[in-house]
Amino acid sequence: MQVHQEDFEKAQSNLKLLKNDPGNEVKLKLYALFKQATQGPCNVSKPGMLDFVNKVKWDAWNSLGSLSKDDARQSYVELVSSLVSSESPTKNNTEPSIGHKMYETIQVSCEDRITKIFLNRPEKKNAITLKMYEEIGKALEEAGKDESVFAVLSGVGDYFCSGNDLNNFTNIPPEGKEKMANDSADLLEAFVSKFIDFPKPLVAVVNGPATGISVTILGLFDLVYATDRATFHTPFSQLGQSPEGCSSYTFPRMMGLGKATEMLLFNKKLTAHEACNLGLVTEVFPDSSFQKEVWERLKEYGTLPKNSLAFSKQLIRVNEKEKLHAVNIQECERLKERWLSEECMNAIISFFQNRAKL
Numbered sequence: 247m248q249v250h251q252e253d254f255e256k257a258q259s260n261l262k263l264l265k266n267d268p269g270n271e272v273k274l275k276l277y278a279l280f281k282q283a284t285q286g287p288c289n290v291s292k293p294g295m296l297d298f299v300n301k302v303k304w305d306a307w308n309s310l311g312s313l314s315k316d317d318a319r320q321s322y323v324e325l326v327s328s329l330v331s332s333e334s335p336t337k338n339n340t341e342p343s344i345g346h347k348m349y350e351t352i353q354v355s356c357e358d359r360i361t362k363i364f365l366n367r368p369e370k371k372n373a374i375t376l377k378m379y380e381e382i383g384k385a386l387e388e389a390g391k392d393e394s395v396f397a398v399l400s401g402v403g404d405y406f407c408s409g410n411d412l413n414n415f416t417n418i419p420p421e422g423k424e425k426m427a428n429d430s431a432d433l434l435e436a437f438v439s440k441f442i443d444f445p446k447p448l449v450a451v452v453n454g455p456a457t458g459i460s461v462t463i464l465g466l467f468d469l470v471y472a473t474d475r476a477t478f479h480t481p482f483s484q485l486g487q488s489p490e491g492c493s494s495y496t497f498p499r500m501m502g503l504g505k506a507t508e509m510l511l512f513n514k515k516l517t518a519h520e521a522c523n524l525g526l527v528t529e530v531f532p533d534s535s536f537q538k539e540v541w542e543r544l545k546e547y548g549t550l551p552k553n554s555l556a557f558s559k560q561l562i563r564v565n566e567k568e569k570l571h572a573v574n575i576q577e578c579e580r581l582k583e584r585w586l587s588e589e590c591m592n593a594i595i596s597f598f599q600n601r602a603k604l
C-alpha cells in the first residue's frame with residue numbers, strides 16, 4: 247500500500263493531538279521512522295559515548311538499516327494511527343489493532359500495551375476447532391512482533407475452554423483416518439511450538455473451567471491467574487488419548503510425579519486453589535472481583551519496559567526450549583497413534599451418543 251505525502255503530514259499533526267505520552271520507546275521509534283522517511287538511511291556520524299540522548303536517537307535511526315522511505319512513511323502512519331485509535335473513547339476493545347487481522351473464532355485487541363487474545367465460541371464453551379488452532383497460532387505470531395509488552399489468553403463467556411473440539415475427530419477426509427491423524431498431529435505440533443517459542447511474557451487469565459489442551463499448555467505460560475470458579479481437568483484416559491502441550495514434561499516437574507499422574511492418567515479434576523498449591527496457577531482471585539483485579543494488575547505490568555521483560559523471560563526459558571520441542575514431537579507422535587485407536591474412537595462416539603440422548 248502506497249502512503250501519500252498528505253497522509254504522512256496528517257499523521258504528524260495527529261501526533262501533536264495525543265493526550266497521553268506514548269513513552270520513550272514509542273517516541274524513539276517515531277523519531278527513527280520520521281528520519282528514515284524524510285532523509286533515508288542514517289548518514290550522520292555516531293555521537294560520542296557520553297552524548298547519551300543523541301546516541302540513543304542515532305541507534306534507533308541506524309537500526310532501520312536500508313528500509314525505504316516509502317516503507318518508513320507507511321510504518322510511521324500506521325504507528326500514529328494505532329496511538330490515536332488507542333485514545334479514542336469510541337474504540338471498541340475487540341477491534342484488531344494495527345498489525346492484527348480480523349479473526350473468525352477469536353477476538354484480538356491491543357490495549358494498555360497488552361495484546362489480548364480471547365477464545366470466542368462461548369456457546370461451545372470455547373472448544374478449539376481446527377480453524378481456531380490456526381488462528382490462535384497466527385495471533386501469537388503477530389503478538390510476538392507487535393508493540394505490546396506481553397500477551398494474554400482468555401475466554402469469552404463462563405468457560406475458559408473445553409479443550410479440543412471433539413468434532414475435530416469426526417470429520418474424516420476421503421483419504422482416510424491416517425490422513426486425519428497425520429494432519430492433526432502436524433497442526434498440534436505447530437500450535438504448541440508457538441507457545442514454546444513465544445518471545446514475550448505470556449499470561450493466562452483463566453475466567454472459568456478449563457479442560458484438556460487448555461490446561462496442558464498452561465505449563466508454557468509465565469503467569470496463570472484464575473478465578474476461584476475455575477477447575478482444571480485433563481480427561482485423556484477417559485478419551486483414550488494421551489497428554490500434550492508438553493504437560494508430560496512440565497507437570498511432573500511442576501507438581502511432582504504423583505500429583506501429575508493423578509491429573510494426566512487418572513483424570514483428577516483440580517479446583518483453582520488446588521492448582522495454585524501445585525504451581526499450575528500463579529494466583530486465585532474471588533470470582534466477583536476477578537476481572538477487575540486481574541486487569542488492573544496487568545495494566546500496571548504493561549507499563550514495565552518491554553525489552554527488559556522479554557529478555558528476562560527468554561533467560562528463564564532458554565535452557566528448556568530444545569527439550570520442550572522434543573517433548574512436543576514425542577507427544578504428537580503418540581497422539582497420532584492414539585487417534586487411530588479403538589479406545590479413542592469409542593470414547594468420542596460415546597460422548598456424542600450421550601449428548602444425543604439428552
Ligand SMILES: CCC/C=C/C(=O)SCCNC(=O)CCNC(=O)[C@H](O)C(C)(C)COP(=O)([O-])OP(=O)([O-])OC[C@H]1O[C@@H](n2cnc3c(N)ncnc32)[C@H](O)[C@@H]1OP(=O)([O-])[O-]
Pocket residue numbers: 369370371373374408409410411412413434457458459460481482485487490581601
Ligand atoms: C488435539 C489435542 C488432544 C486433545 C486434547 C483435549 O483437549 S482432550 C479434552 C476434550 N474436551 C472434553 O472432553 C470436554 C467435552 N465437553 C464436556 O465434557 C462438557 O461439554 C463440559 C464439561 C465442557 C461442559 O458441560 P456443560 O454441561 O456445562 O455444557 P454442555 O455440555 O451443554 O456444552 C455446551 C455445548 O458445547 C459443546 N461442547 C463442549 N465441549 C465440547 C468439546 N470439547 N467438543 C465439542 N463440543 C463441545 C457441547 O456439545 C454443547 O453443544 P450443544 O449440545 O449445545 O450443541
